[in-house]
Amino acid sequence: MPTSRFRSDEPALDSFYFELSDKQLQPLWELHGLLTPTPRVRAIPYRWCADDLAKLGRRAGDLVPIDRGGDRRVLAMANPGLGGAPFISSTLWAAVQYLQPHESAPAHRHTPAALRFVLDGEGVYTLVNGDPIAMARGDLVLTPSWTFHEHHNPGDMPMMWLDVLDLPVVAALDAVFFEPGGDSEADRTEIPRSTAERRWGAGAGLSPVGTPDLPPHSPLLVYRWKDTDAALDNLLEVEDTNDVTVRFQDPSRDRDVMPTMRCEMRRVNPGTTTRRERQTGTRVTAVLDGSGTVVLDGESFDLSPGDVFVVPSWCTHQLHARTRLDLFTTSDSPVLEALHLHRSEEVDS
Template structure:
């Protein structure tokens, strides 16, 4: 063993490598930064060219062959990592008439937000629900789920998952069902009837994920309409409502925060930033968004936009009310006591 004292720090660092050691004083600022420094960048996926690319895949590979025919929204700041922000996954899924995406389950929690088409059906743990534009549908972790198409036009929806989080803690599992589509054991609408009307079964215990796995847009839009008539507009968030788990009042998904935002016509929100990152998809109207020192960028129908964590963001509606669905990693920040926000 060489016991000589290194002649310089650089020589000393070389002696550490074969020992699998590293000097903290060199890496400290990278490990413990003065503030969050996301690698993801603000980015817009415009609907029309994205839709065309997704539809093109329909003639090349079936839903069964692909298992899930999805185009992943990859943030330019995180190439090759299948991440829409540093901590979130997003993709656009296509299913064609007569197709079946086989049943499987995984430890990652997932959401579906329907953007286009009619006739698709998602089944979750023995109950099926039809998918309509604007519907928010939950696939809780480790629940069987499959998708099928009983209509006559392509259906596209946005997938959002906590894949990066589950991967980071090494807790990812997946299992294929013995049958392509699972057995249906409950009537359609059962979960919404039991838990979605401000009522709970008498002996219902709190659940990690909302037992309401399908939140119809019709109900959500009506709630936003009533809120707009009866309450003030939040200067930083516009009119924003969050989807909840009715058994405990928490977020509908324990690791993914989901909201519906209405920005009134002509309204511009004040600067806001939070440690959580967010994905925004425009449902109605025209919405402009500015992140950091950047200019306002215009979002049109079904455009998807990524907002990295700890980046100042502003929204303004052009011409008419704008409605957008958003999902974020805020619940994780809150549960770990790490959530921080700033309001300008």
């Protein structure tokens, strides 16, 4: 006998609800919370502290072999509002990944896109479709949708970095595909400059002619801190502001680095308080350098190097820089914009 989640004191209606249930139908007038004045966001503003991430990363390195499962030694930031789901928001996955010396994480590919941002250390290299990319502090490394990737730590020091994926979006769209790679290569000791950088990284506005067809993501797979740092300094020189941002873009086209994730680096001068604003979509921010405060929907969080915080959709956010703040932010804005669901506004204090 069918049961229904809808009940009524009126017998005719109650019987009708059972019949609806039997035919896989539901009465809209008994459904609530579907169309809300502003987004009903389950994820809450939250900050993960650098010390906790570092300490627990090391513990994972000691306790858990890399091949225990999932091919990766990864600690996922689970937003307390999501009821135990391993996501930092309804649209993004964020995690720290830890590699011991002489370990490697084997090759695979998946439709969810990933980025790696290095908050500290160096020594690991990532192979993206076979192109080796050395990773160091401040570098942004892309492993876009459906590219094979593996991580190697040929050195004598462990290394940890931040991973962000669009996995919840791809899962919500029922579009997750996964494929294990073949045998991973043996560790290299010399990591050459990546082919991607030699083709696309020579300088602004210099494009190779006659190279392979462009993929749907940036053909440049790594953005080096030296360049980003210089770009921020240059902008502070020429713009009349204490708060500048550089966007990482596909150098071959007017697009974000990947179809689903925007990446930006922001530099806020000491003593500066930024505009109070909010927008649709999730922002995940990592502190590369500096200290200060972020206020998220009225709650204040102290910031130190290595901290990671999440700004859920439509949550107001405002920064105060005690020392010069360098912040890496990734967001799902390209998704919101592509679907014309992007809204943003400044919020009065």
